[in-house]
Amino acid sequence: MARFHRLRVAAVDRLTDDSVALTLTVPEHLREEYRYVPGQHLALRRSADGEEIRRTYSICSPAPADGPPDSLRVGVRLVEGGAFSTYALKEIDLGDELEVMTPAGRFTLPPAPGRYAAIVGGSGITPVLSIVSTLLAREPRARFCLVRSDRTAASTMFLEEVADLKDRYPDRLQLVTVLSREEQQAGLPSGRLDQERLTGLLSALLPVEQVDGWFLCGPYGLVEGAERALRGLGVARSRIHEEIFHVDAGAAPASTASAPAHSTVTARLDGRGGSWPVRDGESLLETVLRNRPDAPYACKGGVCGTCRAFLVSGEVRMDRNFALEAEETEAGYVLACQSHPVTETVELDFDR
Incomplete structure (x- = not known):
């Protein structure tokens, strides 16, 4: 825990x-x-x-x-x-x-041979900087293509650190920077990095079908557009990994299932369990926190994934999910901060 x-x-x-x-x-x-x-x-x-x-x-x-x-x-x-x-x-x-x-998150890449790529926007460079610098230092048979987007050169985070990596690994790191509010030198792309622009750019940059893992990080719109571009180019969903930093206010709920009049949540946390009634309108995380203040959470917005729990029994409705990948939800994991009971009893395991 x-x-x-x-x-x-x-x-x-x-x-x-x-x-x-x-x-x-x-x-x-x-x-x-x-x-x-x-x-x-x-x-x-x-x-x-x-x-x-x-x-x-x-x-x-x-x-x-x-x-x-x-x-x-x-x-x-x-x-x-x-x-x-x-x-x-x-x-x-x-x-x-x-x-x-202590550290958490599953937007990760343990160093391994292969060809990898990332599409990031704004502060989305932050986790990818750790991924790229670790991978290239430890694995000489790895190559990486980094496509990053920002407003201007002056607003670009870790500009010098990324440039240093390019100088250190000129043959193994391919770097493309796209600025949306600033013209660049002739031949370098500028403007908003949307699905259409990405489709053309990626096709010209690298053999898309040979990339072992794609890492998308940044605002919701950029990540969703990048995923659509990759899927349109034939990339399997299993090779795409996402982390969203900022969610559009109008993003739609993931489910609209109705709630029972009365429900109870049972939760296992750090080896101990308990059962509590769910108050009207509150999320399962809020119910657990009223009784177990040590329950894990951070953003409460369905983005960071810190409150991930395994759904042992029962059924829940998740308002939004921008943290769990498809295989996680298929395996039975939910975000407690976004989950509301659909059945009268629900059991969660935060330790699994």
Whole structure:
């Protein structure tokens, strides 16, 4: 079960006007707990005006090859009105201690030979930077094509880090940067990276059918457009991995099944179980949190996947699902923050 620990801020690096990278020191006795796979994220927690605020931020540093990490680096981009991102950019300083959950997430790529590619937008570069830097350093038979989109060069996160990787691995890293609000040199693409543009670009860049894994990360619209482009080019769904950072406000619910008048949820969490009545209108996560405040969660928006649980019995309706892949839902996993009971009894297992 993921847990929070206090980690000290060792560095605050300004990346752009609206983004920073935070380096966190991991004490020796906690290092094994913070061992991570490239592509995973951390949930950060703070209290403000009596309210607990949690947000997830992806690890951007390469995973150590010879043991657990002594530090972690995450990227944070300012979100308009964002309670945590505003705090991160304006208040966090060297020596501060932050409450940090142990690593989680399944948008990952353990180093292995093969050809891989990523399509990212904005801060979606953050987990992919960890994936690419770890993969190319550890696996000499791996190749990577990175297509990234941002507004302008000045707003592009990790611009120098990605350029350094290209210089270090010129024959194994293919890099294409598309700027939507800034003209580039002749021959370089610019404009919005939509489905039509991606279809033409990818066909010209690489043999799409030979790519072993595609990694899509960024705003909902970009990820959905990239998936449609890839599927139109014949890429199997099993080779496409997605992580969505920002969801369009109008995104439709995944299900509209009706709820019973009275229902009970039984949940297993960290080896202990309990059963509680579900109040009208609340999600299963809210029910569990009223009785087990240690239940795992972060965004409560169906995006991060921290509250993933196995549906042992019963039936639920998920409002939205932007975190679980098709094989996970088919295997019986749900997002507790988006789940509402359809049957009178529901059983969840957060430990599985």
